[in-house]
Amino acid sequence: MIDCKKLFKINNIMLILALVVGLAETGESGSRSSDADRAVQLQTESNTVPPWQTDTDHDSLELAMNDAGEEDRQQLQELLAVLDEETEVATKTRMNNDYVPGMVTVLHGDQLEALGAYTVAEALAMVPGIQVARLSTGEPTLKVRGVAFPFNAGNVKVMLNSIALSRESSGINSSVLLTPLAQVDRIEVIRGPGSSIYGDFAMAGVVNIITKNSGSRLFGRGGDDLSRSGGGQYNYRDDTLDFGLGVNISAADDGENATDLGRNPDEERYTGVFNLDYKNFSFTAEGVRRRVEYRNRALSAGGPPPPSNTGLPYAFREEESWAMEGRQTIALGTSATLDAHLSYLKNRFEGNEPAFVFNGDRVETGLDLAWSPWHGHQVLFSVSYADSDIDEASQEGPPGIGTTVQVSGMDRNNFSLGLQDQVALNARFSITLGFRYDDYDDVGSLVTPRIAAVYRLGEHHVVKAQYAQGFRTPTFWELYETGRANENLDFEIMSTTELSYIYRRPGSVGRLTLYSSKIDDGIYQDPTDGFGNIIEIESKGVEVEWEQQLGEKFRWQANLSCNDTWDGRSSADGHEPAGIAAWLGNLAVFVQPAAKLMLTARWLHVGERYTPDGRVGGYDTVDLTVSRTDLWSEGLTLRLGVKNLLDDEIVYLTDRISGLVEDQFPGRTWWLQLSYDF
Numbered sequence: 001m002i003d004c005k006k007l008f009k010i011n012n013i014m015l016i017l018a019l020v021v022g023l024a025e026t027g028e029s030g031s032r033s034s035d036a037d038r039a040v041q042l043q044t045e046s047n048t049v050p051p052w053q054t055d056t057d058h059d060s061l062e063l064a065m066n067d068a069g070e071e072d073r074q075q076l077q078e079l080l081a082v083l084d085e086e087t088e089v090a091t092k093t094r095m096n097n098d099y100v101p102g103m104v105t106v107l108h109g110d111q112l113e114a115l116g117a118y119t120v121a122e123a124l125a126m127v128p129g130i131q132v133a134r135l136s137t138g139e140p141t142l143k144v145r146g147v148a149f150p151f152n153a154g155n156v157k158v159m160l161n162s163i164a165l166s167r168e169s170s171g172i173n174s175s176v177l178l179t180p181l182a183q184v185d186r187i188e189v190i191r192g193p194g195s196s197i198y199g200d201f202a203m204a205g206v207v208n209i210i211t212k213n214s215g216s217r218l219f220g221r222g223g224d225d226l227s228r229s230g231g232g233q234y235n236y237r238d239d240t241l242d243f244g245l246g247v248n249i250s251a252a253d254d255g256e257n258a259t260d261l262g263r264n265p266d267e268e269r270y271t272g273v274f275n276l277d278y279k280n281f282s283f284t285a286e287g288v289r290r291r292v293e294y295r296n297r298a299l300s301a302g303g304p305p306p307p308s309n310t311g312l313p314y315a316f317r318e319e320e321s322w323a324m325e326g327r328q329t330i331a332l333g334t335s336a337t338l339d340a341h342l343s344y345l346k347n348r349f350e351g352n353e354p355a356f357v358f359n360g361d362r363v364e365t366g367l368d369l370a371w372s373p374w375h376g377h378q379v380l381f382s383v384s385y386a387d388s389d390i391d392e393a394s395q396e397g398p399p400g401i402g403t404t405v406q407v408s409g410m411d412r413n414n415f416s417l418g419l420q421d422q423v424a425l426n427a428r429f430s431i432t433l434g435f436r437y438d439d440y441d442d443v444g445s446l447v448t449p450r451i452a453a454v455y456r457l458g459e460h461h462v463v464k465a466q467y468a469q470g471f472r473t474p475t476f477w478e479l480y481e482t483g484r485a486n487e488n489l490d491f492e493i494m495s496t497t498e499l500s501y502i503y504r505r506p507g508s509v510g511r512l513t514l515y516s517s518k519i520d521d522g523i524y525q526d527p528t529d530g531f532g533n534i535i536e537i538e539s540k541g542v543e544v545e546w547e548q549q550l551g552e553k554f555r556w557q558a559n560l561s562c563n564d565t566w567d568g569r570s571s572a573d574g575h576e577p578a579g580i581a582a583w584l585g586n587l588a589v590f591v592q593p594a595a596k597l598m599l600t601a602r603w604l605h606v607g608e609r610y611t612p613d614g615r616v617g618g619y620d621t622v623d624l625t626v627s628r629t630d631l632w633s634e635g636l637t638l639r640l641g642v643k644n645l646l647d648d649e650i651v652y653l654t655d656r657i658s659g660l661v662e663d664q665f666p667g668r669t670w671w672l673q674l675s676y677d678f
Contacts, residue, residue: 089188101452116625116641121177128543139174146563157202171475193470196450203470223671226255260663263294287322315353354396376424535568576610579653583607
């Protein structure tokens with residue numbers, strides 16, 4: 001097997017060669033500009049918005065297409081399609097994801113459904129460098145770029161329609177990742193720190209789930225693992241009144257797949273979104289709820305129930321999170337907008353294996369001021385204040401480690417101030433400088449920096465570089481371990497450097513990313529001294545992506561990632577992180593033999609994983625899906641598929657303070673889905 005360190009060096013050489021090729025291409029072109037370059041030049045000469053702004057790119061390219069030849073027109077159409085795929089997740093401004101700092105991946109709901117993916121968590125396994133695992137009780141967790149964390153789905157900030165459903169003090173938000181993809185328009189993912197924009201827990205990454213907000217739909221899905229789900233959405237729009245209204249709901253039970261094998265689970269899961277907008281005002285209410293009952297581990301093994309279950313034969317876990325947000329946008333002349341928001345979040349978590357409960361709420365208010373003082377220059381200024389309350393919280397410690405933690409009536413206040421400055425120095429080169437200041441009354445304060453640059457080497461080549469930090473505050477479980485706040489516990493900070501190269505031509509795009517991350521003050525529990533900032537973690541890696549369109553009927557996407565991680569929490573030789581696969585890979589194939597027929601296949605590879613006793617085997621899953629649109633009636637779609645066709649054994653590894661836990665989940669599953677769009 002190729003060593004990841006060697007691959008890292010090889011890719012450094014490849015990146016240097018790519019830079020040389022790009023510079024050579026730029027030199028050969030001399031004063032001759034392609035139509036794409038002319039389009040960029042058109043918008044550079046305009047007096048509206050920065051060169052990366054989508055509306056100007058779109059209009060300028062359409063103008064350039066009128067004068068282009070057939071071959072150039074094809075290239076411009078491809079670039080136009082790229083610019084239509086935009087994201088606000090990287091900078092809170094509308095920029096195409098290949099031209100924003102950092103690595104942003106956008107997954108589209110219709111493509112994910114065509115591949116047979118069922119939930120958001122399942123879809124995130126398609127993102128380079130993200131290893132998706134599940135706890136024994138079914139909650140998903142993300143291991144990003146070789147590092148696993150026990151809180152907030154892997155120290156990744158997860159948002160539903162740009163609203164966080166988790167809190168820094170609770171440290172739990174996994175159920176939102178089980179949102180059915182039939183409800184989802186797209187998923188925006190930042191790989192790496194995003195705290196300079198999104199603050200706490202945007203440490204290893206950011207996931208923004210955008211639900212469908214146009215059209216109407218009904219859907220239902222079932223599988224031979226006794227899983228079933230259904231729901232629908234309705235959206236109304238009156239352009240004359242500038243008024244919109246939308247409802248998007250679902251209910252699900254994953255059957256045997258709700259927990260690991262042998263638990264006989266009974267699950268209830270709900271996701272709902274309501275949105276209303278009138279002119280420049282919007283209101284959103286959304287929430288998730290999951291309750292699952294299952295055989296406890298002792299009973300599954302033939303033993304008596306543990307004391308924490310008070311003699312009940314079944315254990316349970318319940319998670320409920322819902323939020324409301326009002327947002328008003330005010331235009332300040334032609335060059336600035338002010339965005340004000342007020343949000344309320346309620347969390348309740350409870351379980352009895354081991355026994356725990358968390359109940360509290362959070363109120364936040366803030367302002368975002370976006371100002372473009374001149375063409376090619378955009379400033380984002382943000383200020384916010386949040387008040388988090390813990391009404392009741394308790395946690396039973398693992399057997400032999402720690403004691404029960406119990407607090408109530410605790411309060412945490414947070415003030416934050418952020419500044420981001422994006423400057424286009426010319427049509428090819430832009431830089432982003434930013435920082436965020438956060439002050440927590442129970443932990444202290446810190447400044448999170450970010451510096452990034454994007455450079456168009458030539459017509460087909462883009463290079464991006466970024467240094468950024470992400471952080472998280474101690475959760476309730478860590479800060480109040482003894483029932484009183486630990487004054488010595490500080491923020492956990494991740495520093496990441498990235499260098500990326502993007503190659504794009506009509507019908508194809510490739511991306512190569514090198515990264516290096518380090519944590520010097522990781523929070524970890526010492527059995528004798530309790531929690532402290534006592535560990536170090538280092539991770540380096542390579543991510544390679546390629547997408548190819550061959551004609552009108554065949555397309556494929558592939559990615560491969562490799563990480564080399566040193567984790568101070570691990571007891572393995574060399575401190576390899578437990579449960580982490582060094583190699584991850586994806587291959588997705590789309591074949592459309594007829595206008596209303598789609599055949600897809602997806603292969604997921606998770607390589608060998610480290611354990612304190614050596615490596616254990618990974619797994620490979622192959623999924624096949626057939627989709628038939630406009631079946632019997634326009635808008636009716638039938639999908640039939642099989643997951644894990646070869647019935648490979650899927651075992652997830654979770655490294656806990658009490659030791660490494662192995663959880664096996666069901667294998668091959670057949671499923672059927674009907675949806676009606678109207």
